[in-house]
Amino acid sequence: MNRKHLFLMLIPTIIAFFVVFFIPIGYLFNYSFLNYELTDPLGIKFIGLKNYFRIFSDKEFWNSLRITIIFLIVGIGIQVPIALLLGEILSGPLKRLQFLRSLFLPPMVVPPVVAGVMFRIMYHPTIGIINYFLSFLGISHPWLANNKTALFSVIMVDVWQYVPFLLILFLAGFSSIPEEVYESAMIDGANRWQTFIKISLPLIKGSLLLGLLFRVIDILKVFPTIHIMTAGGPGRATETVNYYTYRMAFSYTNIGYASALGVALVIITILLSLIMLRFFRQARVNQ
Amino acid sequence: MNYLKHDRSSKSVLDYIIAIIFIFAALFPIYWILTLSLKNQIDSFVYPPTWIFKPIADNYIKLFVDESFVKYLINSLVVSIISVGIGLVLGAPAAYALSRLKIKGIEWLLFIILCIRMIPPMSLAVPFFTIFAKYRMIDTYLGLIIVYLTFTLPLIIWILKAFFDEVPQALEECAVLEGCSTFQVFRKISLPLISEATVAAAILSWIFSWNEFLFAMILTRESAKTAPVMITSFMKFEDLEWGLIAAASMIIAFPVVIFGIFVRRYLVSGLTSGALKE
Numbered sequence: 279m280n281r282k283h284l285f286l287m288l289i290p291t292i293i294a295f296f297v298v299f300f301i302p303i304g305y306l307f308n309y310s311f312l313n314y315e316l317t318d319p320l321g322i323k324f325i326g327l328k329n330y331f332r333i334f335s336d337k338e339f340w341n342s343l344r345i346t347i348i349f350l351i352v353g354i355g356i357q358v359p360i361a362l363l364l365g366e367i368l369s370g371p372l373k374r375l376q377f378l379r380s381l382f383l384p385p386m387v388v389p390p391v392v393a394g395v396m397f398r399i400m401y402h403p404t405i406g407i408i409n410y411f412l413s414f415l416g417i418s419h420p421w422l423a424n425n426k427t428a429l430f431s432v433i434m435v436d437v438w439q440y441v442p443f444l445l446i447l448f449l450a451g452f453s454s455i456p457e458e459v460y461e462s463a464m465i466d467g468a469n470r471w472q473t474f475i476k477i478s479l480p481l482i483k484g485s486l487l488l489g490l491l492f493r494v495i496d497i498l499k500v501f502p503t504i505h506i507m508t509a510g511g512p513g514r515a516t517e518t519v520n521y522y523t524y525r526m527a528f529s530y531t532n533i534g535y536a537s538a539l540g541v542a543l544v545i546i547t548i549l550l551s552l553i554m555l556r557f558f559r560q561a562r563v564n565q
Numbered sequence: 566m567n568y569l570k571h572d573r574s575s576k577s578v579l580d581y582i583i584a585i586i587f588i589f590a591a592l593f594p595i596y597w598i599l600t601l602s603l604k605n606q607i608d609s610f611v612y613p614p615t616w617i618f619k620p621i622a623d624n625y626i627k628l629f630v631d632e633s634f635v636k637y638l639i640n641s642l643v644v645s646i647i648s649v650g651i652g653l654v655l656g657a658p659a660a661y662a663l664s665r666l667k668i669k670g671i672e673w674l675l676f677i678i679l680c681i682r683m684i685p686p687m688s689l690a691v692p693f694f695t696i697f698a699k700y701r702m703i704d705t706y707l708g709l710i711i712v713y714l715t716f717t718l719p720l721i722i723w724i725l726k727a728f729f730d731e732v733p734q735a736l737e738e739c740a741v742l743e744g745c746s747t748f749q750v751f752r753k754i755s756l757p758l759i760s761e762a763t764v765a766a767a768i769l770s771w772i773f774s775w776n777e778f779l780f781a782m783i784l785t786r787e788s789a790k791t792a793p794v795m796i797t798s799f800m801k802f803e804d805l806e807w808g809l810i811a812a813a814s815m816i817i818a819f820p821v822v823i824f825g826i827f828v829r830r831y832l833v834s835g836l837t838s839g840a841l842k843e
Contacts, residue, residue: 283747284666287658291718292674294655298715299681305692316695364587371580380826381588384595387825387832389776391793392814395800396598399807405612407597442591446833492837499685502778506797520687527691528783540688547683 306544309537316531329538339539341514342522345429346498346546349518353433353440354493360437361444361489365482366474368445369452379449386442394506397435398422401507425515428508432516435503440496444489451485452478483561491554498547519543595818602811609807624812634813637795640706641817644781644791645774648710649767652717657763660725661751675726678719682838689715690783697784704786712780717770723838724769724831728762729755765828769835772821792817 313325333339368378385393400407403420412418421431455478463473479486501520504510510517510525517525523543527536601609603620628634663671693712694703702708732755740750756763781791796817799810825832 280747281666284662287662287748287751288666288674291655291659291722294714294718295677295681298711298718299684299689302689302692302696303684305696306688309692309695360587363583367580367584371577372584378584378588380829382591383826383829383832384822385591387772387776387821388595388818389778389793389821391776391778391796392818393594395796395810395814396594398800399601399810400594400597405610405614407614410613438590438594441587443833443836446829447837450833488837495683499687501687502793505778505782506800520685523687523691524779527694533691533695536691540685540691543685544688547685548680551683 303544306537306540309533310541312534312537314532314534314537316533325534329535330541332535333538333542338514338517338522339519339542342517342519345514345516346518346520348429349433349436349500350494350497352430353436353497354490356433357437357441357444357493358486358489361441361448362479362486364441364445365448365452366478369449379446382442382445384442385439386446388439390439390502391506393435393439394503397431397438397503398507401431422508423512425512428512428515432504432507435507436497436500440493444493447485447489448482451482455481484558487554487558487561491551491558494550494554495547498543498550519546595822598811598814601807602815604808606808609811624808625816628809628812628816632809634792634795634816637790637792638816640785640789641775641791641793644706644709644713644789645771647706648713648717648774649721649771651710652714652721652770653763653767655714656718656721657725657756658751660722661729661755663722664726664729675723678722681715681719682723686715686779690779693780694783703784704789706789708784709781709789709791712784713774713777716773716777720770720773720835720838721766724762724766724835725759727834727838728759732758762831765831766835768824768828769831772824775817775821 310329311324311326312322313328314322364382368375372378388396401409401421403409403418403423408421409418419427421427459477459481460473463477468476498518499520500518501524504516504518504521505524508516510521519539520543523536523539526532526539530536600618600620602624603622604615604618605621605623608615608618663675689712693708697703697708702711736758737750737754740754745753776793777791778793781794782797785791785794792813796810796813799806799813828835
């Protein structure tokens with residue numbers, strides 16, 4: 279292979295990455311040190327770390343961080359067990375019914391905007407189908423309008439969209455376990471629960487951690503569903519760091535402070551990813 | 566066939582019940598919005614909801630006739646297809662080079678491409694907005710196409726690189742001995758060998774572009790507005806326009822679901838591409 283030619287094939291892409299990634303990220307960092315409001319183009323000036331100091335004393339930021347952490351913990355806490363349960367069933371007892379796997383697929387590719395619209399209609403407090411089903415249990419509730427349930431309601435849409443993703447990922451993990459492993463477990467008299475905890479779970483640790491890594495990254499980005507279903511409300515009940523950054527930039531047009539928040543978002547993402555990757559490496563070493 | 570009696574393989578009613586409940590949960594919302602899109606105004610607001618009704622196409626017709634929905638669909642199509650096209654033209658040779666070049670910096674380059682996948686789009690949307698405002702690129706196809714390269718290009722590169730890694734080197738060496746240049750080996754030997762993966766990568770990155778909302782909402786106004794952004798303009802009349810919203814949702818989601826099933830095998834590798842490598 280001619281090395282020079284290979285480099286030539288790479289150069290257009292490197293230039294493209296400068297345009298679509300390095301330049302905007304450079305601007306983001308630059309703005310984060312400025313007093314920059316869209317409504318006041320003449321007032322742009324360097325203010326050092328002031329925007330960053332403001333983050334630390336900003337109650338709305340800490341609220342949005344708290345909402346984000348709840349979203350991460352509750353969302354992942356619901357979808358991972360469901361996906362594991364379904365993965366166990368579809369790779370074990372219902373293994374031969376391959377077509378079932380495709381039936382779980384649509385939610386994962388439905389555009390997030392459409393998912394938001396669909397659930398906003400279904401959550402409608404008086405004539406929504408969800409309250410209709412729940413009325414048989416004597417429940418009627420304004421899911422999105424109540425600040426105690428709004429976040430949970432939005433999280434459930436994330437669960438609906440991403441259980442299929444985790445399921446397919448876990449199924450790939452399950453299918454790589456040789457059948458003999460289960461046969462010898464059976465000879466040893468292990469029941470289904472023991473087999474799952476002692477054999478399946480440790481052997482799909484790789485898929486599990488990969489799923490967690492991507493769910494963390496993607497939940498930090500959640501935007502369309504929140505924007506369409508609650509716009510961060512009621513009050514600030516569903517305002518994640520991502521959504522707060524949006525509001526600061528495009529409702530309050532404070533580009534300087536929004537950029538500092540954007541940098542914070544990048545740092546949070548990188549920190550959480552590094553923690554996850556460390557677990558990931560450890561798991562691989564131990565295997 | 567002793568192992569069939571094993572706990573893990575033996576079917577129980579409970580397994581079926583759990584699977585059916587979750588399939589229902591996965592599919593019911595889509596079914597419900599589909600029926601809403603086929604109901605008339607009165608039927609969609611009846612409470613308790615009607616399960617049996619006469620389906621009508623009025624919402625779909627109104628969407629195309631009155632609401633200039635076609636314009637936004639075309640915007641979506643143009644932007645998503647061109648950004649995937651550019652992604653392929655730039656990404657396929659780059660993926661090949663990344664697979665074949667054995668030098669130190671390559672690992673770093675791959676790592677940076679992975680980082681682009683992780684960065685929250687919001688952090689890019691803020692600077693893109695001001696840059697585009699300055700260069701009058703707000704509400705243009707070009708602006709949106711450039712921005713969409715932030716995810717189409719890394720996705721295509723990571724998927725294709727993984728497949729180029731699998732192409733046997735001996736084959737390429739033969740071609741070189743026959744007098745093929747590096748470009749010719751890429752174009753005539755290696756790329757055709759992974760054509761199926763290339764199509765899958767193209768479809769996957771098309772799905773991402775088609776579904777994209779944040780950039781499209783912030784960086785377009787009217788002339789380059791995409792279909793997903795258009796849906797939000799119905800939301801103001803939420804209580805009146807359920808049928809229209811439902812119909813628009815169905816039209817936007819339909820091709821994605823079809824293509825999604827088509828590339829099912831590649832979906833997860835697309836969503837997680839690169840992360841497994843170190």
